[in-house]
Amino acid sequence: MLRLMLTARVLEQRLADAYADGKLTGWIHSCEGHEALGGALAVCFEDRDHLVPHYRSRPEQLAKGMSVREVVAEVFATVDAASGGRGGETHVSSVANRIYGMTGVLGANIALATGVALASKLQGTDEVTVCSFGDGTANRGTFHEALNLAAIWDLPVVFICENNYFAELSKISDFIRVENIADRAAAYGIAGHAVDGHDPEELVATLRPAIAAARAGRPCLVEAKMIRRRGHWEGDPQAYRDAAEVGALDESDPVPSYRAHALESGLAGEDEIAAWEEEAAAEVEEAIAWAEGRPLISAADAVREVYAGEADV
Ligand SMILES: Cc1ncc(C[n+]2csc(CCOP(=O)(O)OP(=O)(O)O)c2C)c(N)n1
16 A cells, blocks of 8 residues: 555656646646555455546556556556547546546546446446545535435445545635535435545555445445645645645645554565655656657547547548
8 A cells, every 4th residue: 555655646746747847738636645545445446346536536546557657648648548648637547447537527427437336236247336536526416416326226336535625726614514525425325434534544444344335235435534735736826725734734644654654563664665665756757758758649639539420520
């Protein structure tokens, strides 16, 4: 778990640098602060399971089996990306890894995930679909509709709300009145669990039984509470966030804190962790250097295959 978290963190840092240096177009919605969920899912997913992610979910995409290079290809939108470069940072798909990217419409992925879970059930498989989304997205109608359908149809799906206390430029206290988004599960007759999203071990302790229950037809909602460490997008001046709050972020940083825990509890040694950090940095550097040299989709190809029967627009 720590190894994935270290890789995910250096990936975010180098992607932010590449964006600041004008090396890639589009956006970077930093996943800094969300790494523990990826670490936990890495040990909970089965290969046959599905992921319908949020856009701030790169650690989960790594957890589901995408390589750093595959993720970087998506973010740089090179022709090598699964979408051929049509998707970009926010719409990562990797059908080979059973990852079906979100659309530009927040919350649409919650309905899509419910459909994937329905397909798994109708086909008689024992696959689970994990669907992630933000706290702001938990106010969309699709969230409520999908949770209800999942409940009444006993679908194998785990909904994970990555509650990072912000939706774009708004604080959660401005748009949600309940303390735990997980409490909303009760309205649909499914289990809801609110957990520390900075602690991968606590996440595993919740997610393992949650995924097992979903596999047996009992869907649930997990709320992972975490803190968005950077702006909504890279370049966001965060004028809506006070300086003391930003200054205190390092006290709640999940990556160094789990690194320290791993050392203290003897799970890993300093040399081993340092080697992982070196390997992660090298892997990310290599992937970004590679992506910089790869072509982007041409304007003509960008619209090809968007609509059925319009291959030659
Ligand atoms: C239906 C819809 N409304 C608004 C937007 C614009 N928008 C993009 S990201 C975002 C914030 C989402 O916040 P949250 O779900 O908490 O995710 P986070 O950015 O915190 O990961 C908004 C409002 C959108 N893409 N789709």
